[in-house]
Every structure is written in C-alpha cells, then in structure tokens.
Amino acid sequence: MAPLDCHTDxxxxxxxxxxxxxxxxxxxxxxxxxxxxxxxxxxxxAGFAFLSSLxxxxxxxxxxxxxxxxxxxxxxxxAHFPTDDARRFSAERxxxxxxxxxxxxxxxxxxxxxTREAFAELLALDEAVRGLRSPDGAALSFAQLCARSSPGHNxxxxxxxxxxxxxxxxxxxxxxxxxxPLYVPPLTANPLFLPPFLGGLDLGPGDGPARPVRAAKxxxxxxxxxxxxxxxxxxxxxxxxxxxxxxxxxLKSLNLATIQVxxxxxxxxQEEFEKNTKxxxxxxxxxYTLTIFFSIMSCSRLDCVxxxxxxxxxxxxxxxxxxxxxxxxxxxxxxxxxxxxxxxxFLILGVGVDDMFILVSCWQQTKVKDSVRERMxxxxxxxxxxxxxxxxxxxxxxxxxxxxxxxSVQAFCIYTGTAFVFxxxxxxxxxxxxxxxxxxxxxxNRHWLTFMKVNNEPQDSQGCTYNMxxxxxxxxxxxxxxxxxxxxxxFRKYYGPFxxxxxxxxxxxxxxxxxxxxxIFGCTQVQEGIDLRNLASDNSYVIQYYEWEEEYFSxxxxxxxxxxxxxxxxxxxxxxxxxxxxxxxxxxxxxxxxNLSVSWLRTYxxxxxxxxxxxxxxxxxxxxxxxxxxxxxxFKWDVYVIATEIIASRFFIQTVNVxxxxxxxxxxxxxxxxxxDCKVPLMVYHPAFIYFDQYLVIVQDTxxxxxxxxxAMLLISLLLIPNPLCSLWVTFAxxxxxxxxxxxxxxxNVNLDSISxxxxxxxxxxxxxxxxxxxxxxVASEKHKVxxxxxxxxxxxxxxxxxxxxxxxxxxxVLSMASSYIFRTFFKIMFLVILFGAVHGLxxxxxxxxFFGFCSKMPNRQLPVSAQSSSAGGVPL
Numbered sequence: 095m096a097p098l099d100c101h102t103d104x105x106x107x108x109x110x111x112x113x114x115x116x117x118x119x120x121x122x123x124x125x126x127x128x129x130x131x132x133x134x135x136x137x138x139x140a141g142f143a144f145l146s147s148l149x150x151x152x153x154x155x156x157x158x159x160x161x162x163x164x165x166x167x168x169x170x171x172x173a174h175f176p177t178d179d180a181r182r183f184s185a186e187r188x189x190x191x192x193x194x195x196x197x198x199x200x201x202x203x204x205x206x207x208x209t210r211e212a213f214a215e216l217l218a219l220d221e222a223v224r225g226l227r228s229p230d231g232a233a234l235s236f237a238q239l240c241a242r243s244s245p246g247h248n249x250x251x252x253x254x255x256x257x258x259x260x261x262x263x264x265x266x267x268x269x270x271x272x273x274x275p276l277y278v279p280p281l282t283a284n285p286l287f288l289p290p291f292l293g294g295l296d297l298g299p300g301d302g303p304a305r306p307v308r309a310a311k312x313x314x315x316x317x318x319x320x321x322x323x324x325x326x327x328x329x330x331x332x333x334x335x336x337x338x339x340x341x342x343x344x345l346k347s348l349n350l351a352t353i354q355v356x357x358x359x360x361x362x363x364q365e366e367f368e369k370n371t372k373x374x375x376x377x378x379x380x381x382y383t384l385t386i387f388f389s390i391m392s393c394s395r396l397d398c399v400x401x402x403x404x405x406x407x408x409x410x411x412x413x414x415x416x417x418x419x420x421x422x423x424x425x426x427x428x429x430x431x432x433x434x435x436x437x438x439x440f441l442i443l444g445v446g447v448d449d450m451f452i453l454v455s456c457w458q459q460t461k462v463k464d465s466v467r468e469r470m471x472x473x474x475x476x477x478x479x480x481x482x483x484x485x486x487x488x489x490x491x492x493x494x495x496x497x498x499x500x501x502s503v504q505a506f507c508i509y510t511g512t513a514f515v516f517x518x519x520x521x522x523x524x525x526x527x528x529x530x531x532x533x534x535x536x537x538x539n540r541h542w543l544t545f546m547k548v549n550n551e552p553q554d555s556q557g558c559t560y561n562m563x564x565x566x567x568x569x570x571x572x573x574x575x576x577x578x579x580x581x582x583x584x585f586r587k588y589y590g591p592f593x594x595x596x597x598x599x600x601x602x603x604x605x606x607x608x609x610x611x612x613x614i615f616g617c618t619q620v621q622e623g624i625d626l627r628n629l630a631s632d633n634s635y636v637i638q639y640y641e642w643e644e645e646y647f648s649x650x651x652x653x654x655x656x657x658x659x660x661x662x663x664x665x666x667x668x669x670x671x672x673x674x675x676x677x678x679x680x681x682x683x684x685x686x687x688x689n690l691s692v693s694w695l696r697t698y699x700x701x702x703x704x705x706x707x708x709x710x711x712x713x714x715x716x717x718x719x720x721x722x723x724x725x726x727x728x729f730k731w732d733v734y735v736i737a738t739e740i741i742a743s744r745f746f747i748q749t750v751n752v753x754x755x756x757x758x759x760x761x762x763x764x765x766x767x768x769x770x771d772c773k774v775p776l777m778v779y780h781p782a783f784i785y786f787d788q789y790l791v792i793v794q795d796t797x798x799x800x801x802x803x804x805x806a807m808l809l810i811s812l813l814l815i816p817n818p819l820c821s822l823w824v825t826f827a828x829x830x831x832x833x834x835x836x837x838x839x840x841x842x843n844v845n846l847d848s849i850s851x852x853x854x855x856x857x858x859x860x861x862x863x864x865x866x867x868x869x870x871x872x873v874a875s876e877k878h879k880v881x882x883x884x885x886x887x888x889x890x891x892x893x894x895x896x897x898x899x900x901x902x903x904x905x906x907x908v909l910s911m912a913s914s915y916i917f918r919t920f921f922k923i924m925f926l927v928i929l930f931g932a933v934h935g936l937x938x939x940x941x942x943x944x945f946f947g948f949c950s951k952m953p954n955r956q957l958p959v960s961a962q963s964s965s966a967g968g969v970p971l
Contacts, residue, residue, distance in 0.1 A: 117474025141422030162787035206309035293646030399566035413446030444905020585892030590885030616837025628915035651752030690748035759789035827865030864935030
C-alpha cells in the first residue's frame with residue numbers, strides 16, 4: 095500500500111522546538127528552576143491546613159449518583175408523610191434508615207434460639223442495652239431517647255417476640271402457635287411481620303403467609319431512637335457512640351453461653367468508612383521507600399561518575415512535590431477531599447518517575463563532550479514531547495472523568511489530574527535542574543557520593559576495589575554517548591529477534607485470542623454496584639453483622655412504599671378500581687409477595703362493608719377515616735389529608751428474593767416501570783433505592799466516559815503518529831486493554847462500581863502510553879524490513895516501558911496489603927491495567943504491526959531530528 099502523503103506533525107514540531115529551548119535554559123541556569131518549584135510547593139502546601147474541614151466522606155453523597163431519582167422521591171415522602179418518632183413510631187414508614195442500634199444473635203452450634211435458655215440471655219442483653227447512657231453531662235438513657243410506639247411512654251419494641259416473653263409468657267408457650275412471616279399474637283387483631291426479626295428458620299408445611307415455625311437460628315433486636323428534632327438527633331448520636339464503645343464490654347460481662355452476638359448502628363457504616371484513610375497513611379512510607387530503591391537501582395551504573403543515583407532520588411521527590419502542590423492548591427480552592435483521593439499519591443508516585451526514566455535515557459544518548467546546555471537541549475528535544483503527550487493523555491482521561499455523576503469519582507479525577515499537571519511541570523523544571531546539576535558533576539568527572547574528582551582510567555597501582563569505586567567517566571568512543579545499558583542490549587540482541595520468529599508470532603496470536611476470549615467471557619460475569627460492607631475494613635465489627643444478615647435475613651427484601659403523588663377522589667369507585675389495578679400490577683412482579691401488602695384503602699373498604707357505612711360520598715369518606723385510624727393508628731401516617739382533600743397517600747408492598755445487585759437493579763426498573771404505566775400517578779420508594787440508583791447509570795456513564803476519552807486519545811495519536819492509519823492500532827490497544835481489565839476484574843471479585851469506574855477511566859490514559867509510542871517508533875524507524883522495524887522500536891522503548899510498568903506497580907503494590915476494599919480494588923485494577931498495557935506494548939503490538947504494510951513506511955517528508963537517532967530509553971518524538 096502506498097504511503098499517505100500527509101503531515102500530522104504541525105503540533106509536534108513547534109512543541110519540540112519550544113521544549114528544546116526550555117531544556118537549554120534549564121541547562122544554563124538550573125538553580126532558579128530548582129528553587130522555584132520548592133518554594134511554590136511550600137506555599138501551596140499551606141492548603142493542607144484546610145484538610146480537616148474539607149474532608150467529605152459522606153457515603154450517600156460520594157457513592158450514589160448526583161440527581162438520582164430516589165433522592166427526589168425521598169424529598170416528596172418527607173414533605174407529605176412526616177414522621178413523629180416521639181409519639182407514634184413505625185420503622186417501615188421511615189423515609190431514611192433512621193437512627194438505631196441493632197444486635198444480631200445467632201445460636202451457638204447451629205441450634206435454635208427459640209429456647210428458654212437463649213431467651214433468658216436475650217432478655218439480659220436487652221436489659222443491659224436499655225441501661226446504657228450517653229457520656230455527656232445530661233447522661234441521657236435509652237428510655238429518654240427511644241422512639242415511641244404509642245403516644246404513651248412505651249419505647250418501640252426491640253423485637254416483638256421478646257416483648258411477648260417479657261409479658262410473662264415463655265417462648266415454649268408461644269412456639270406451638272408461632273407462624274411466619276405473619277404472626278397474630280393472642281388477644282390482638284393486627285398481625286406482626288416477623289422477617290426483620292427472625293431468621294434461619296425451619297418452617298412447617300404450607301405456602302401461605304402463616305406457616306408454623308419449628309426452629310430459628312437467628313434473632314435480631316432493633317433499638318430505634320428519636321431523630322425528628324435536631325437536638326434529639328444529636329443526643330441520639332451520642333447514645334449510639336456510647337453503645338459502640340461499651341457493647342463489647344457488655345457482651346463480655348454477660349458471658350453468653352447459648353448465643354453469639356454481632357452489633358451495628360446507623361452510624362457504623364459511616365464511621366468505619368472514615369477510618370479507611372487513616373489506615374492507609376502508614377503505607378505511604380513503604381511506597382516511597384520501594385519506589386526510591388527501585389529508581390536508584392534501575393538508574394545506577396557501576397561507573398561512579400555516570401551513575402544517576404541523585405537524579406533517581408530527586409525524581410521521586412519531584413513526584414512528592416507535585417502531590418503537595420496540587421493537593422494544597424485544590425484545598426485552597428475549597429475542593430472536597432474524599433477517601434478515594436487517598437489512592438492518588440500512590441498512583442502519582444508510580445507514574446511520575448516514568449518521566450524521570452525517559453529523561454535519563456535520553457540524556458544518556460547525548461554526546462558526552464557537549465556542554466551541559468547542549469545536552470539538556472538535546473534531551474528535552476528527544477524526551478519532552480513524549481512526556482508532554484503522555485501527560486496530556488493522562489490528564490485528559492482524568493478530567494473527562496469529572497463529568498461522571500459520582501462525587502467520589504469527580505474528586506479523585508480532579509485531584510489526580512491536577513497532580514499530573516504539576517508532576518509534568520516539576521519534571522521539566524525541578525527534575526531537569528537536578529539532571530543539569532548532575533551533568534555538571536559528570537562534566538568535571540566527580541564522584542557521585544564524595545563529589546571529588548576521580549580518574550577516568552583504571553590505575554594499575556591501585557587495587558580492584560579502588561578502580562571499581564573510585565574510577566569512572568568512561569563512554570562509548572564510537573558514538574560519543576554513554577555506554578549502552580545492558581537492558582537495551584538485551585532487547586536489541588535477544589528479545590526482539592526472538593519475538594520476530596515466525597513460530598513466536600503464531601504463539602503470540604494464539605495467546606492473544608485466548609486472552610481476548612477469557613476477557614470477553616469475564617465481561618459477561620461482571621457484577622454491578624458497590625456492596626456497602628466493602629466500605630468498611632476487613633477487621634471491622636460490622637463485617638460479621640453483614641455476613642449473618644445476608645445468611646439469615648436475605649429472603650425478604652425492602653418493604654416498598656407505593657405513593658399516590660396527586661390528589662385523587664378516592665370516594666369515586668372508579669378511582670378506587672384504578673388504584674387497585676395498580677396495586678395488582680405491582681404485586682404481579684416476581685419480586686413481590688402479594689400476600690404481604692399493606693393497603694389502607696383495602697382495609698377501609700373492608701371496614702365500610704363490615705360496618706355498613708357509605709364511602710362513595712366525599713364528606714362521609716373523609717369523616718369515617720377516623721374509624722379506620724382507630725382500628726389501625728398507623729394508617730393515619732399513610733393518608734395526607736387537608737380539609738376534605740386527600741393530597742397524597744401511600745401503600746406498602748413486600749419484596750422477596752432480592753439477594754444480588756442484578757436483583758436490585760431488576761427490582762428497581764420493574765417497579766418503576768409498572769408505576770409509570772399506571773393510570774394513577776404512582777411513585778415507589780424505599781431508603782435503599784438511594785443506593786440502587788447507581789445501577790441505572792454506572793454502566794452507561796462508564797461506557798460514555800471510556801468512549802469519549804478513547805476518542806480524545808485517538809485524536810492525540812493522530813497528532814503524534816506521522817502515519818494516520820497507524821493510529822488505529824492505538825484505538826485497538828485501548829479497546830483491548832479495557833476489555834481485558836473489565837473481564838479479569840470479575841475473576842478477581844471486583845464489582846463495577848464508582849471505585850472501579852475510576853480505574854477503568856485510568857485504563858485509557860495508561861494504555862495509550864504504551865501503544866502510541868510503540869506504533870510511532872515502528873513507523874519512524876529507518877529500517878526497511880518490518881521485523882527490523884519492530885526490533886528497533888523495542889530497542890528504543892523496551893527498557894523504559896519495563897521501568898515504567900514496574901515503578902507504577904511498586905507505587906500501588908502496598909495497597910494490596912490494605913484492609914479496605916477501596917484500596918485493594920485500586921491496586922487490583924491498576925495492576926491489571928499496567929500488566930495488560932505492558933503486555934500489549936512489549937508483545938502484541940510489535941507483532942501485529944508486522945502483519946500489515948500500511949504502517950511500514952513514513953509519509954514522504956523529512957523526519958524530525960529526534961526520529962533520526964536511536965535512544966536507549968527515550969521515546970524519540
């Protein structure tokens with residue numbers, strides 16, 4: 095195929111000239127370029143004084159989509175159905191989770207809790223909890239703060255069975271008549287709904303709403319507190335904190351023999367989540383130590399003059415200064431700091447030193463006898479464009495991520511993207527100045543540690559140790575540059591030729607097909623949504639509670655409100671028929687148990703029929719509501735009446751078998767779809783829907799961000815690679831890496847949520863780093879045979895790609911030791927991104943480029959200066 099006669103270097107050439115001029119200035123006057131970044135970092139670092147006030151780790155705010163429908167539904171419920179937890183409390187009617195403490199008791203040895211011994215311990219535990227007081231001066235007790243079950247002074251029941259036993263009965267007396275899920279206690283008319291309180295059941299035969307209970311392995315207690323008033327909300331929070339502090343001691347002192355207990359409060363999830371950042375801080379020191387060690391080792395030479403120990407150490411410092419400057423600047427600007435941002439320094443450190451490797455590699459290709467100014471100009475001419483392109487792709491990928499509806503993703507992207515900008519600026523100034531000063535040391539042939547002048551030829555009169563440690567400054571006389579690094583020689587002499595063998599290419603193609611097949615299969619297995627237990631660390635007390643809750647209480651899902659959102663004439667029989675049809679439609683869902691619905695309107699019609707009063711008249715319908723409320727006072731909170739108009743009303747349906755994220759998404763979509771199709775304006779709501787909303791946007795927004803960013807990367811590659819058709823390889827590599835990461839993360843138990851979404855956006859920036867440069871250098875090579883061109887590209891890039899991959903993995907590897915899912919997930923996906931990106935850059939792309947002819951020739955134009963000379967480690971752009 096004839097090469098295209100087109101030019102795509104209109105950005106590259108002037109940028110290269112400008113950066114070459116900058117390199118010359120840094121080489122001539124290094125001290126200002128060294129000191130200004132340090133002073134700027136010190137000034138911007140003062141922004142960390144605002145860190146504590148800008149920490150925003152609200153789980154709902156950070157991990158649920160902005161503008162989610164459930165948030166609007168909650169506002170409607172709160173406006174039309176206010177609660178009164180000081181007079182008449184109903185847990186199922188709460189518009190939020192409520193303020194509560196919970197104990198989950200499980201029988202030891204897998205037996206039943208429905209025994210006299212177990213209930214004796216449960217009663218003792220209940221008494222101890224009710225005796226706890228808040229630690230403030232008022233020392234408020236649970237009895238003063240509890241949500242009231244009636245206008246009297248009774249606290250809401252922790253567990254209805256416990257209340258019945260406290261009334262004088264023994265559990266053995268109740269057991270023969272105990273039914274599930276509905277149980278009608280003696281001398282009462284209203285049935286108790288037991289699934290929230292009793293789990294791990296052995297039920298007798300039957301399929302109705304009242305099957306006999308033979309045994310139960312688990313029982314749950316709820317202690318709800320008042321939260322309607324701000325003062326009471328604060329007092330309740332104090333009591334809950336006292337509960338968390340003292341309950342371990344209470345459990346130990348009771349010496350429970352027949353039951354084991356897990357505990358949880360409405361504050362637990364948030365407080366445990368906030369501990370994540372503190373747990374990861376000690377890992378920073380390990381990360382910096384590992385990165386400094388690797389950087390020094392990979393940049394070291396046996397030559398005591400040519401070694402780049404100081405450049406490597408200051409390269410890590412440059413990345414650290416960029417974190418301080420960027421974070422300080424954003425904190426000065428009032429940008430909220432969330433826990434996901436704590437991942438950012440690990441990533442910046444790993445990626446930041448990559449630029450240092452390229453600068454060092456390009457410096458090593460310059461002429462040793464040239465002045466430092468000329469060598470710095472040549473170094474920047476070769477490397478700075480590459481660094482610019484890499485930074486541009488990474489920053490663009492992160493800033494595109496700001497458009498997502500998850501604040502946790504937005505904060506991470508803006509902090510990390512800004513840090514990459516500072517990292518780029520500091521590498522060209524601060525690190526460049528260090529490289530120039532190190533060049534002056536080399537120019538005068540001084541030792542890297544003592545800075546004393548040394549001989550450049552071995553001294554026969556001295557021993558081997560002296561000649562090894564105190565003699566240096568040699569270089570390749572034939573090229574005028576430093577001696578070739580052994581790793582570059584490995585890629586040129588051994589690895590490249592091996593990869594170009596015909597049988598190796600066949601093996602690579604087979605390997606890629608296997609990789610692609612496994613990845614595509616994995617993509618079909620990805621689970622959506624964040625599991626709230628993953629917001630706590632592995633050793634948190636809430637994990638046991640979550641595990642038992644899932645094991646024993648997962649059969650019955652949320653009790654969903656069905657809200658009629660507009661004023662309707664319920665006294666009109668046709669309106670009542672429409673409402674009934676809507677309820678029947680909702681109850682037809684496979685996720686709804688129609689026998690467990692609660693409808694004030696159905697009850698009202700039954701009462702009217704039984705008592706023979708007319709409800710087809712507006713006045714009579716409104717006046718006789720008092721009769722309904724007398725029979726079931728809770729219905730008063732389900733009908734919003736003003737004068738003779740019912741502004742809104744609500745009913746309840748009971749969901750079942752909602753056990754996975756797929757079930758939660760299907761339930762939400764199905765119920766909302768059925769409500770939308772009703773003649774009556776309906777809305778379905780439950781506090782859990784706030785979190786279910788993420789399923790509606792997570793896949794769509796992730797794909798949208800990836801497509802937009804990939805398109806932007808393709809545009810950048812068109813400016814970067816002289817042959818436009820070869821840019822298709824960049825797009826191919828981006829898509830391939832993303833598919834691989836998305837597929838393999840399902841095998842590593844990582845869900846598609848706002849946390850992994852961050853990393854999938856990162857994939858784009860890093861995948862283009864490897865593929866674009868390999869493609870460019872393949873095209874730019876002056877070799878004639880495609881195999882030789884591939885070997886040439888690997889010779890130029892093989893070692894820097896390896897260095898960059900290892901340094902980035904070292905930057906995040908300590909996160910694998912974190913006890914938090916958030917940080918482990920970040921490590922897992924970053925590991926996959928770097929691994930697959932490096933495999934594409936070092937194995938797949940070099941082989942695939944040799945299969946087609948359209949990338950084998952450059953357009954008919956003068957190659958840029960940087961493309962005409964080989965670089966041992968830089969990317970010649």
